[in-house]
Amino acid sequence: MQHIKYARRNLPMLECSVNLGIRILNVHFETEKFYFAFEKIFLCTPPVKNPWFSIFIRKSKKIQSNIDISKKLAELYYCNNKAFPFTKAVTSFFSYLLYTQDVLVFHASSVVKNDGAVLFCGEQGVGKTTVSVMSGLPRYSDDAAFIRKSGNTFLLYPTPFETSKIYARLRKPLKIRCLYFLHQGSRNIVNRMHPYESVIYASRNLFSNFLNVSNQAVQKACYTLLSDFVGNVPMRQLYFNRDIGFLQSLLEKNEGKI
Secondary structure, three states: OEEEEEOOOOEEEEEEEEEOOOOEEEEEEOOHHHHHHHHHHOOEEOOOOOOOEEEEEEEOOOOEEEEEOOOOEEEEEEOOOOHHHHHHHHHHHHHHHHHOOOEEEEEEEEEEEOOEEEEEEOOOOOOHHHHHHHOOOOEEEOOEEEEEEEOOEEEEEOOOOOOOHHHOOOOOOEEEEEEEEEEEOOOOEEEEOOHHHHHHHHHHOEOOOHHHOOOHHHHHHHHHHHHHHHHHOOEEEEEEOOOHHHHHHHHHOHHHOO
């Protein structure tokens, strides 16, 4: 943790950096409470000299933000004393920044298979982490997936959310081999999906759903990227009854090796 002086206000602030997989940004805090709440959620490192983006987080009487993409600068203001709404808002802002770099951020767990990644998406509490553990495969991420296009391939990147040591040795980008939309069910069933259906389900699992924004240019660009992702990555509906044998057999077959 380092103290700096922000020139415009000349106030002492706390500073750290966060690696978003493809870019490093610096985050500045006006209070220790925000800093320590942030540190519990994200994998923080010492600040860098030339960050891709700088974010200043301040206390205020109301929640607001000032964002200047051209200057790579943002000021986020929060009036509540609860850490969770603050960290959730920052996470959404990170998703927006990454989207400007053609990165999609999904609610998903992931595992490593044949030097590639298999993802499990789904609603909160559906069992994304449970399925990852039951697979018996090395876990790459637990709650968030950063996905970026590279040529005609989509790669899964490390995220700053995974602070556990179990992810420390798996920090290289991986090709995405398959994505499963997870549902709890009384039987184990895997269904193929129509591309249109895949786009709908994929959009529901984004951290920040930019298909719902009013800006038509942003809407179109997001839909194009999402459609390209759907067209290049096999997607399946997985109705799962917590059967370890079925899951491991599924990942050993073509479904997990595509």
